[in-house]
Each structure stands twice: as structure tokens, then as C-alpha cells.
Amino acid sequence: MSNTIQIRAHEIDGQVTVKSVINHPMETGNRKVKKTGKKVPPHYIREVIVSRNRRIVMEAFWGKSISRNPYLALEIPGRKGDLITISWLDNRGNSDSASAKVR
């Protein structure tokens, strides 16, 4: 798993707006495959951690009702050049992490 996270972070007047999209199927476990009628097993992100300069600024706990390819935006104090890191962990133990500099 790599490159599942896109991050954009920009600063205006000491306020950093972070916007991110994670590529993930976010299966609820209720969707059925039409051909076979079998349910697709649940597969969803449970935790997302956002940090700025290696300090956690947000912990998100998600259930199955978060949309596919989840979008997450937040606003934190910060400066240009700060390092924003986003990591996620799903119910199967898969994980990924990505960083971006504040512009």
C-alpha cells in the first residue's frame, strides 16, 4: 500500500487548511456483488491520525458510514514549511502514511 493519500496544505494568516483524500474502498459489509449475490466483506478505515511537525493535531475514529475514498479537511494553526503527516489504519490492519509541506 502506498500513495493512497493526497494532501494539500496551505497557510493564510497563521491558519493552515489541510485537505486530503484517501483512496480506500470503505466497504460497509452490506454491499452485494450482483452476479453472485454474495456480500462484500467489510473493509473500512478505522483510524486516521493527522500530525503537524510530528505532533498529533487530530485523531479521527471512523465507522462504516464514511464515504468511499474519504475526504478529510481541517484547520490548524501553523506556518509555511510545516510538515503535515496523515496516517490511516483500516479494519484489516492495512495502513499508509504520507506527508506534505504547508505552502
Added chain:
Amino acid sequence: MKRRTLLKAGVQAALAGIVFPGAAIAGYPTKAFLAKETPEALREVLGSADIGESDKIEIEAPHIASDANMVPVRVRSGFANTESISLVVAGNESPFTAHFRLYESQNFVSTRIRMADTSELLVVVKADGVLYANQRPIRVGRNSCRA
């Protein structure tokens, strides 16, 4: 080689020990996400379901959602020391949707959620240890999901 093994150890270990030293990762509120009723879920996560309404919580969401699987939601809390923001969709099979813990001076979160049916979106904010809530009805079309 060492990097490999660290990656394999999983995000939990990596986060606790390497990426964010010194920060405690609290457990995932499994019971809240399994709860079928809103008050039960709120008690699991926030310790109480007895919450006063507040206009200081701004919820930006469509009145009518064109795609029930991708309802954009923006929440802005008017409280200075906002500690957490929780989203609950009463009409979903498992109403508890998301819980955001905020550690810096921040009061905003935005994401996209699924809604099984037309229902209220309840937003609960914890600020200075006190719980506040606000809600917004969101209508969804026919092609809705079961979340």
C-alpha cells in the same frame, strides 16, 4: 532492512513509538460504532447522552443530498476550547459515524458521509469538558445505501 520491518509492524506500533513519540493513542470506540441507538453510542464515546442544544455549532450540509453515499459535511464549532467533534446520523443502521479528537486550537472539520435515509445529522461538540449538540435534517434521494 530495518525500515521494512518497521513498516510491517503496522501503523499502531509505528505511530506509538516512532512517528509521534510521546503521544498516547487511545482505543477505537468499537461499541459506539456497533450501537443501534444514538444515546447508547453517545454514552459509549462521550460518557453522556444528555446534551444541550447550541447554535454555536455551524453545520454546512446540503438540504437535499444528491448522492446519499457522498454527503459533504462541514462543521465549525463556535467554542474556543473544542476538544472533540462527533457526527451521528440517526437514520443509519449504526448511527455513530465519526469521532474527531482535536488537540490544537482548531474548531473545524469536514468530511463526506453516507446516509441510508432521510434523517437528522447530529453533531456533538465537547468543549471545556461540556457537551453541546446541534442538528440538521438532510433529505436523500431514492438510490440510497445501507450504512
